[in-house]
Amino acid sequence: GDSVTQMEGPVTLSEEAFLTINCTYTATGYPSLFWYVQYPGEGLQLLLKATKADDKGSNKGFEATYRKETTSFHLEKGSVQVSDSAVYFCALGFSGGYNKLIFGAGTRLAVHP
Amino acid sequence: EPEVTQTPSHQVTQMGQEVILRCVPISNHLYFYWYRQILGQKVEFLVSFYNNEISEKSEIFDDQFSVERPDGSNFTLKIRSTKLEDSAMYFCASSVIRDRFSYEQYFGPGTRLTVT
Numbered sequence: 457g458d459s460v461t462q463m464e465g466p467v468t469l470s471e472e473a474f475l476t477i478n479c480t481y482t483a484t485g486y487p488s489l490f491w492y493v494q495y496p497g498e499g500l501q502l503l504l505k506a507t508k509a510d511d512k513g514s515n516k517g518f519e520a521t522y523r524k525e526t527t528s529f530h531l532e533k534g535s536v537q538v539s540d541s542a543v544y545f546c547a548l549g550f551s552g553g554y555n556k557l558i559f560g561a562g563t564r565l566a567v568h569p
Numbered sequence: 570e571p572e573v574t575q576t577p578s579h580q581v582t583q584m585g586q587e588v589i590l591r592c593v594p595i596s597n598h599l600y601f602y603w604y605r606q607i608l609g610q611k612v613e614f615l616v617s618f619y620n621n622e623i624s625e626k627s628e629i630f631d632d633q634f635s636v637e638r639p640d641g642s643n644f645t646l647k648i649r650s651t652k653l654e655d656s657a658m659y660f661c662a663s664s665v666i667r668d669r670f671s672y673e674q675y676f677g678p679g680t681r682l683t684v685t
Contacts, residue, residue, distance in 0.1 A: 492676075499573070499660060500612070500676035545612060549674075556602070556614035556625060557674060 458483045462546050462560035469536055469567050477531040477563045479520075479546035487548040489513075489522050489529040490557065494543045503531075503544070536567045571595045573677035575661050581683045582651055590646045590680045592661030601644045602662040602674060603636065605629070612660065618644065651684045658682075 463478040481489065488507045492500040504513030509524035518533045529546060546560040574593045582588050594601050603615040617624040618636055635647045644663075648655055658681050662674040 497678070499575075499678040500662075502673050502675070505673070547612075556617060556627075557604075557612075558614065559604075559612040561611045 460560035465564040472535045475533040479529045490547040492545040575677035579681045592644045594663030598663035598665045600664045604660045605657040607657045656684045
């Protein structure tokens with residue numbers, strides 16, 4: 457079945473370090489891919505998305521490119537801040553509006569000054 | 570900015586009791602969802618709801634679960650007889666379709682359900 461695999465956390469970085477969180481997926485068909493972020497005490501917020509192969513999603517300095525050949529959607533940021541500390545979830549979904557999202561296990565990021 | 574709200578933020582109940590988790594989706598959204606996250610595990614899909622009926626449900630969503638949109642604003646998840654393994658964070662989400670390939674689900678802050 458369809459699934460998402462994320463690198464395990466926690467990931468601990470110093471401020472201004474480069475971030476990569478790996479995400480790979482297995483899917484039948486052509487899903488859209490998403491990164492959601494959950495800050496402490498809050499709900500899941502959509503960070504970025506890509507709807508087809510080679511699309512790059514970007515937001516708040518984060519980027520991820522939909523790589524169909526490697527079935528990956530790795531999240532990157534060039535210089536993290538303490539305020540980026542959160543749990544990051546990779547997810548896939550299919551067009552149709554009411555289709556479910558399938559999430560990875562989440563990766564906790566801790567950035568220290 | 571419009572947001573999905575959920576009440577209560579934390580619910581403690583005894584095994585076998587019924588609980589109702591409440592959600593107010595974003596007002597112009599048409600698609601509604603419930604997900605849950607058992608502590609330390611993945612966020613899992615439970616059910617989607619559109620046009621006053623269930624569109625899809627997972628194997629988790631058995632006869633103990635039900636959903637309802639009792640009025641124009643609320644969307645509820647009922648668990649009839651709670652079990653210890655129902656303890657989890659429950660997230661409500663809603664979405665609207667912009668085009669065939671672009672839709673976003675907006676999530677609420679979650680209700681933490683603890684079954685004792």
